[in-house]
Amino acid sequence: MNFKLTEEQELIRKNIREFCVKNVEPIAAEIDEKESHPADLFKKLAEGGWMGIPIPTQYGGAGADYLTNAIVVEELSRSCSSTGFTVSIHVGIACMLINLFGTEDQKKKYLVPLATGKHLGAFVLTEPGAGTDVMAATTTATKDGDAYVLNGTKTFISNGPIADTYLVFCWTDKAAGRKGMSSFIIPKGTPGLKPGEHFHKMGLRSSQTSEVVFKDCRLTKENLLGAEGAGMGNAGAAFDHGRVGIAAQGVGILQAALDESIKYSKERVQMGSPIARHQAISWMIADMATDLQAARFLTYYAAWLKDNKLPFTKDASMAKLFAAEKAMHHTTKAVQIHGGYGYIKGAKVERLMRDAKILEIYEGTSEAQRMVISGTVLR
Amino acid sequence: MPVVVACFKWVVDEAYIRRGAGGALDFSSVDYKIGEYDRNAIEEAVRLRDAGGGGSVIGITVGAPESAKGVKDGLSRGMDLAFFASDPSFKDLEPSQTAAILAEVIRSRIPQYDLITCGEGSSDLYAQQVGPRLAELLGIPCVCFVQKLSLEGGKLVTDRRVEDGVEVVEAPLPALVTVLPDINTPRIPGVKDTLMAGKKPVTTIKREELAGSFGATLKTEAMTASSLERTGEKLAADAAGIARFVDTLRKSGVIR
Numbered sequence: 001m002n003f004k005l006t007e008e009q010e011l012i013r014k015n016i017r018e019f020c021v022k023n024v025e026p027i028a029a030e031i032d033e034k035e036s037h038p039a040d041l042f043k044k045l046a047e048g049g050w051m052g053i054p055i056p057t058q059y060g061g062a063g064a065d066y067l068t069n070a071i072v073v074e075e076l077s078r079s080c081s082s083t084g085f086t087v088s089i090h091v092g093i094a095c096m097l098i099n100l101f102g103t104e105d106q107k108k109k110y111l112v113p114l115a116t117g118k119h120l121g122a123f124v125l126t127e128p129g130a131g132t133d134v135m136a137a138t139t140t141a142t143k144d145g146d147a148y149v150l151n152g153t154k155t156f157i158s159n160g161p162i163a164d165t166y167l168v169f170c171w172t173d174k175a176a177g178r179k180g181m182s183s184f185i186i187p188k189g190t191p192g193l194k195p196g197e198h199f200h201k202m203g204l205r206s207s208q209t210s211e212v213v214f215k216d217c218r219l220t221k222e223n224l225l226g227a228e229g230a231g232m233g234n235a236g237a238a239f240d241h242g243r244v245g246i247a248a249q250g251v252g253i254l255q256a257a258l259d260e261s262i263k264y265s266k267e268r269v270q271m272g273s274p275i276a277r278h279q280a281i282s283w284m285i286a287d288m289a290t291d292l293q294a295a296r297f298l299t300y301y302a303a304w305l306k307d308n309k310l311p312f313t314k315d316a317s318m319a320k321l322f323a324a325e326k327a328m329h330h331t332t333k334a335v336q337i338h339g340g341y342g343y344i345k346g347a348k349v350e351r352l353m354r355d356a357k358i359l360e361i362y363e364g365t366s367e368a369q370r371m372v373i374s375g376t377v378l379r
Numbered sequence: 380m381p382v383v384v385a386c387f388k389w390v391v392d393e394a395y396i397r398r399g400a401g402g403a404l405d406f407s408s409v410d411y412k413i414g415e416y417d418r419n420a421i422e423e424a425v426r427l428r429d430a431g432g433g434g435s436v437i438g439i440t441v442g443a444p445e446s447a448k449g450v451k452d453g454l455s456r457g458m459d460l461a462f463f464a465s466d467p468s469f470k471d472l473e474p475s476q477t478a479a480i481l482a483e484v485i486r487s488r489i490p491q492y493d494l495i496t497c498g499e500g501s502s503d504l505y506a507q508q509v510g511p512r513l514a515e516l517l518g519i520p521c522v523c524f525v526q527k528l529s530l531e532g533g534k535l536v537t538d539r540r541v542e543d544g545v546e547v548v549e550a551p552l553p554a555l556v557t558v559l560p561d562i563n564t565p566r567i568p569g570v571k572d573t574l575m576a577g578k579k580p581v582t583t584i585k586r587e588e589l590a591g592s593f594g595a596t597l598k599t600e601a602m603t604a605s606s607l608e609r610t611g612e613k614l615a616a617d618a619a620g621i622a623r624f625v626d627t628l629r630k631s632g633v634i635r
Binding site for chain 1: 412455567568572573574
């Protein structure tokens with residue numbers, strides 16, 4: 001058993017941390033307030049090769065492992081959860097799915113610009129009436145000769161308003177049940193594809209979220225990702241990879257909550273001593289540090305399983321569930337430690353607490369994770 | 380097409396040093412980094428190579444075998460190859476020893492070079508001696524505290540910061556410079572830079588492969604944390620507060 005990261009992973013962590021301190025931390029509060037996508041920052045991320053870490057070099061990636069990607073998402077999220085998540089869903093879902101299931105032509109056409117960070121990807125599955133219940137989706141791709149014609153409305157699509165490449169899931173044969181869903185790669189600007197307006201959210205505010213509407217959107221077989229009917233399996237792979245990213249995001253938020261709590265509790269003096277010396281506070285910090293470590297180990301383990309080509313569905317769910325719930329719990333404690341100062345806009349812990357909540361909801365709610373985990377352990 | 384030698388040191392990252400009980404420094408959970416000024420030295424070497432349309436950057440570091448990670452870090456910053464003088468006894472060297480080892484590595488392993496770049500000082504000892512000592516041992520000109528430099532027509536042209544201004548200093552090549560932090564902005568290596576670093580050539584040189592002895596002449600007796608005691612007394616910015624402030628300074632003997 002070896003808990004030590006490789007020298008490369010350690011150096012990459014140091015470098016992305018330095019990058020975040022210089023480029024992410026200074027703008028995080030502002031892009032949260034303005035709900036704006038930091039295009040300049042993403043250009044810098046692309047230049048450093050941070051947008052395609054686990055993708056093979058021949059397709060524009062860095063050819064590193066998934067654990068390295070998790071470390072980078074963690075460090076980005078430690079400074080700005082929106083940025084960490086945007087990278088996470090772009091790499092963990094958009095890039096990974098095309099890398100796993102795309103044809104050579106699709107990889108050249110779509111994956112190379114995604115993995116080099118020139119393009120941004122979106123995962124288009126959720127519908128107004130179909131969240132955890134994916135089977136309740138109503139978007140269809142009807143065959144018309146060799147073409148497919150898409151109709152339907154998707155919602156809560158991260159990167160929806162700004163993506164260049166959309167990975168869309170819809171029914172090609174509703175009657176076939178789970179085997180009737182297919183996935184498509186649809187480039188921005190395709191007639192009939194209409195991204196909606198950015199939703200105003202409680203947290204994760206600089207991540208751009210919208211509806212994506214399809215109205216007689218004509219596609220060819222070249223847009224099909226994997227075989228017809230393989231959509232549900234592809235979505236499963238998307239969740240497995242995506243959840244490791246969300247877990248890493250939770251770890252980053254937990255680390256930030258701990259950083260802020262340690263710093264403030266050593267400075268803030270009440271009743272004659274720094275509040276860090278008060279047991280009520282120091283125990284909160286002890287619990288925070290413990291859960292952070294546990295969340296990090298669960299997350300790295302799930303990524304390690306993936307890198308070693310072992311099954312990791314259950315472990316990705318466990319990491320995501322634990323990191324999400326602990327991030328929510330401990331960011332409220334971090335605000336508690338900061339008292340009134342933590343409730344004021346501009347306090348980092350205030351943003352952390354708002355950003356943490358979505359972790360328990362997207363890419364499978366905590367309840368959905370428990371379904372996956374119990375479904376495996378009770379099998 | 381210049382050949383530039385960049386010297387760097389893998390030092391304790393001071394952000395991780397903790398103050399243990401009784402004021403002792405706690406190094407138990409420290410991480411390491413390439414010294415801040417040495418990053419400027421590497422960056423400047425890489426810049427000269429790239430501006431010169433070729434050539435190479437050769438990195439050299441001296442340290443304990445654990446510093447191997449630092450060699451990889453250095454290579455990820457654009458160096459082409461590295462020499463690593465590695466020995467367990469090279470852990471806490473003093474400047475004269477480090478300079479002697481570097482000089483021996485350069486004399487024996489690098490037959491031709493145009494310029495040697497060093498940081499103005501290391502991030503840990505900051506003795507600012509290795510650069511000038513190394514130049515002296517190699518018998519080449521040395522320009523310290525350089526904030527701008529170029530290689531023109533076979534000579535070195537530098538802007539050198541001195542207390543009351545800037546001196547423009549020229550020197551024949553090969554030469555050595557120590558650089559100030561404002562000479563450039565060191566890059567943050569991208570993912571691929573780090574992954575590629577491990578594939579670049581590194582020559583590890585053991586102590587017994589070096590001619591000469593590098594005995595220490597200094598001994599560290601003890602190291603303790605500096606402390607800044609606060610009385611926690613708050614003084615208002617009004618006449619009464621200022622009077623109390625002066626009174627407090629007088630009583631504590633700071634002023635008479």
